[in-house]
Each structure stands twice: as C-alpha cells, then as structure tokens.
Amino acid sequence: MSKVALVTGASRGIGASIAQALGKDGYHVIVNYSGSQDKAEAVAASIKEAGGSAEVYQCHVQDFEAVKEMIKHITSTHDSLDLVVNNAGVTKDGLLMRMKPEDFDKVIDINLKGAFNVIQNVSRPMLRQKHGRIINISSIVGSIGNAGQANYVASKAGIDGLTRSVARELAPKGVTVNAIAPGFIESDMTDVLSDEIKDAMLQQIPLGHFGEVNDISEAVKYLASDSAKFITGQTLHVNGGMYMG
Ligand code: NDP
Numbered sequence: 001m002s003k004v005a006l007v008t009g010a011s012r013g014i015g016a017s018i019a020q021a022l023g024k025d026g027y028h029v030i031v032n033y034s035g036s037q038d039k040a041e042a043v044a045a046s047i048k049e050a051g052g053s054a055e056v057y058q059c060h061v062q063d064f065e066a067v068k069e070m071i072k073h074i075t076s077t078h079d080s081l082d083l084v085v086n087n088a089g090v091t092k093d094g095l096l097m098r099m100k101p102e103d104f105d106k107v108i109d110i111n112l113k114g115a116f117n118v119i120q121n122v123s124r125p126m127l128r129q130k131h132g133r134i135i136n137i138s139s140i141v142g143s144i145g146n147a148g149q150a151n152y153v154a155s156k157a158g159i160d161g162l163t164r165s166v167a168r169e170l171a172p173k174g175v176t177v178n179a180i181a182p183g184f185i186e187s188d189m190t191d192v193l194s195d196e197i198k199d200a201m202l203q204q205i206p207l208g209h210f211g212e213v214n215d216i217s218e219a220v221k222y223l224a225s226d227s228a229k230f231i232t233g234q235t236l237h238v239n240g241g242m243y244m245g
Helices: 013-024 036-051 064-077 100-130 150-171 195-203 212-224
Strands: 004-007 029-035 053-058 083-086 130-137 175-182 237-239
Touching: 004 013, 004 064, 013 029, 013 036, 013 053, 013 212, 029 036, 029 064, 036 053, 053 064, 053 175, 064 100, 083 100, 083 175, 100 130, 100 150, 130 150, 130 212, 150 175, 175 212, 212 237
Parallel strands: 004 029, 004 083, 029 053, 083 130, 130 175, 175 237
Antiparallel strands: none
C-alpha cells in the first residue's frame, strides 16, 4: 500500500518538481492546481510514465470549503494521508506606499490562509492515524525582508510562525510540521524579474548560482523521510548561502 501525498500548487515550478520527486519515491501524489489544468495533468502523466501513481485535483487553497472537500475526497478514497506539502504561492509586488489593500489581502489569503486551510483540515485525519508530515514552503525573504514585497514577506514570515505553533500542537500525536525556505530558485515566479534584479541577487549568493527546483524537492524528500523523524518546528533554508540564520 503506497503512502499518499498532497502537494498544493503542483502544476508548475517547485510544486511540480516536488510532486514528481515524491512520485518517484513511491507516494501516490495528489497534484493540486488552481488554473493550469493541462500542466497539472502533464505532471500527473509524467509521474505515471516514471512508474508512479498520481491524480489531479483543482482547488483554490484560499477557499476553506473547497479545501475541506479536497481533503474529504482524499481521505475517503485513500487509506491514509501521510504527507502534505503546502507549496501554492503567488506574488503581487509593489512598494508599500503604492500597495493596494486588495493586493495585500490576496497574497496573504493564498500563501498564508491557504496553508492554514489545508493544515486545519488534514490535522484531524493525521492525528487519528497518529502519524503525518506537513511541510510548508516559506521563503528566504520571510527571514530577511525584501523591499517591494511587504505582502509576500508577511505571508512567508507568517508561514514560519504557523509552522512552529502547529508543530507544538501536533507533535504529541507523532505529526511533524516543518518549513522549507527557498532562496532564489529558477521558476515562472522568478522568470518575471528583470536582469538587473537577477544580477543583484546573484551577487548575494555565496555559491554563485541560482537554485533549481530539485534543490527544494530533495529537501522535501529528506523532511518527509524517516531520517527526519526527530525534526519538527524548523525552517530549513535552501539558498546557496544567501542567508545564514
Ligand atoms: P510558480 O509561480 O512557478 O508556481 C506557483 C504554483 O502555485 C502553481 O502551480 C499555481 O497553480 C499554484 N497556485 C497559485 N495560486 C494558487 C491557488 N490559489 N490555489 C492553488 N494553487 C495555486 O511558483 P514557484 O514554483 O516559484 O513557487 C512555489 C512556492 O515556492 C511558492 O510558495 C513560493 O512562494 C515559494 N518560493 C519560491 C521561490 C523562487 O525563487 N521561485 C523562492 C522562495 C519561495 P496554477 O498553475 O494552476 O496557477
């Protein structure tokens, strides 16, 4: 019987890489997406082609009722839900003075409230089965801040705090909760940045290059593995040395 993993925002970028890595690791993977159905289906197909097992599920993570339905669907069609990766995330950048309140709300709703929605709905089945792993994708900027990203940084600092609090609540039943804070990883999210910004970033990375999506999926595999069974409430930084906490 294979273990079951839910990865939110798994149609592209880091989430797609995490879904594929977990598929190779023997998990049945639920590939959640928001709008990119074709891409999500392609990710699920690639997992199956590699010999794994996967399904897609559309749901906006900021919609509590829709998330509740998604988790109900997973727990009613599978024997367990072993791993959840809260990866779905968006940016809506702008300097504080010009940031529209709705852009602040949107980023908090998807990045932070979305993770809460998933965690609250998976915590009961995980507590009942007395095991589970929750991994939240944070960001380096949640620790160091970033001009022009007040909304996004607040959401990611919130993810780190949420991780530590929930880790304390769920630990007595053997459920671990950790965060991974990527540095600059090449994906659609970072492709939109200007060459000037990318050059400035590169100067700040001691290892001298940007990260790849599989740098993050490898870290997920580690935190999901038995090797990490005594690790909870942590934020693991994967950033080429850009920030050393
Ligand atoms: P991408 O923009 O490449 O992909 C974002 C993913 O999130 C897509 O699969 C998208 O689905 C999904 N998504 C967006 N909104 C929602 C929603 N409301 N409900 C469900 N899914 C949604 O981003 P990355 O792969 O670069 O980033 C993944 C995570 O890593 C994010 O949390 C991001 O903040 C974090 N991160 C990324 C860094 C980087 O350098 N790339 C650095 C630090 C952190 P769809 O395709 O259907 O729209």
